[in-house]
Amino acid sequence: MRGLVPPPVRRWIMLAMSVRAAPGPLCMVLIAFCLAATPFAHTQADKVEVGAIVTALQSRDYAKATQMARAAVQRFPRNSQLWTLLGIALSDQKSEKEALAAFRHALSIAPDSLAALEGAAQIEYQAGSADAMPHLRHILQLRPDDPTTHAMLAALAYRQKDCATAVEHFGRSGTLLESEPSAVQQYGVCLLHLKQTEKAIGLFRHDLELHRADSAARRRLAAVQLEAGRAKDSLATLAPMLENQPEASTLQLASAAYEAAGDTPHAVSTLRQAIVRDPRNVDLYVDFANISMDHQSFQVGVDVINSGLGLLPASARLYLTRGVLYVQMSEYDKAEADFQKANQLDPQQSIGSAAQGLKAAQTNDLSQALATVQAKLAKNPDDAFLLYLQANILTQRGPEPGSAEAQQAIQSALKAVALQPNLSAARDVLAKLYLQAGQTQQAVAQCRQALRDNPKDQTALYHLIQALRKSGSQKEIPDLLKQLAQLREDERKQEAEHNRYKLIEENDAPTGNASQ
DSSP: OOOOOOOOHHHHHHHHHTOOOSSOHHHHHHHHHHHHSOOOOOSHHHHHHHHHHHHHHHTTOHHHHHHHHHHHHHHOTTOHHHHHHHHHHHHHTTOHHHHHHHHHHHHHHOTTOHHHHHHHHHHHHHTTOTTHHHHHHHHHHHSTTOHHHHHHHHHHHHHTTOHHHHHHHHTTSGGGGGGOHHHHHHHHHHHHHTTOHHHHHHHHHHHHHHOTTOHHHHHHHHHHHHHTTOHHHHHHHHGGGGSSSOOHHHHHHHHHHHHHTTOHHHHHHHHHHHHHHOTTOHHHHHHHHHHHHHTTOHHHHHHHHHHHHHHOTTOHHHHHHHHHHHHHTTOHHHHHHHHHHHHHHOTTTTTOOSOTTOHHHHTTOHHHHHHHHHHHHHHOTTOHHHHHHHHHHHHHTOOOTTSHHHHHHHHHHHHHHHHOTTOHHHHHHHHHHHHHTTOHHHHHHHHHHHHHHOTTOHHHHHHHHHHHHHHTOOTTHHHHHHHHHHHHHHHHHHHHHHHHHHHHHOOOOOOSOSOO
């Protein structure tokens, strides 16, 4: 899922607490907590120090406040208020690390200090750290119905993909949601993940009522209605946007709704309109091909993909899609050629992905990736996944068959599968290396084992087709191509659902226009 960054905590705090002082948003809220809390000053001298620091903060003289607070905590190290004020001053000077340490020190003295809890929670929350959650839960123990804290906990749970927790706390954040579109989207997406579609529809409908000029809000409601199987409601929601020069994304969603409603002619004509509007959008051509496939109009799909390839000749997805169509037409040689072309254009993504979790390699920094993996292998020489990564990176560097680097890759992958026999990704790498070395029987063996462990391994299936072709064994290839096409079709359906979630999650700000 695409993550939505929640608004800064300062904004949440101001909304919830109705800040009543002008200078320093965080500063004034936390000062209010300090002054309203149970006093921690032990002597009149402590109180004088607190008052002087507060005055400096109210004057926005944060450097002076910091200097005074540092001196004060030296004199009165057990005064939680002083440590909290030091944290406030440091925070307003953007010294978050030191500020967090000050707030934590304050909490070690007074664990129930709301000001210190709020200060620590803000810094950790803004850093995206889950460490904010214990502080926020502690705040709820002291103020169980505080909507701001519930909203912050919900947003953090969403980041961690914990939708059950997110929904619980979003539901208790009250009217704060109405002013934060990103929070509404997060809440709605989690409701969908939990199959609470009626609540999700109600949430997005209310959001649209509040922001009728927001085209993104209208698309989100239409998308969730379609996801819930209410295609006609989705079309009714989109109707105002379809009247005047709609965007390609709106037309694409409307086409899906028409198709779901059983109105294929309108689905096709709307999708054609979207392609005219955005002719370099690969998704539109793939959607058209999928409609063609669903209605057994394979040649029509091929024709549309061909027009897309005329504009986008380097699109691996278009070749993959056309290959699937050719399989349905029993044109296996053409299908295999398209799968091969797709793999050449995008070997990491087209027919499965053998580079799981390898960020450095995915950014093409193969030397750095190899150095990092080999440094870890020096400490953990029997780590199967590291051995696979080493083999994969070496393979991506394109070593000549029989070279020392190619042999190192083979030995690394062999050791990986010896240590972890069901590590299909390592067998995929071995199959590729054996194919390059002309050792087709060894490649076939690795592919078949990988497919026994993971029948949905598209990379192994593709390499098996290649190996059988090279060995002259043609009999299995048509069935294997059908199997590969089916896996791609299943993946396409998953992608369609994922893309709908992305549409619901889109973080467009209100545009002020009823339609685009």
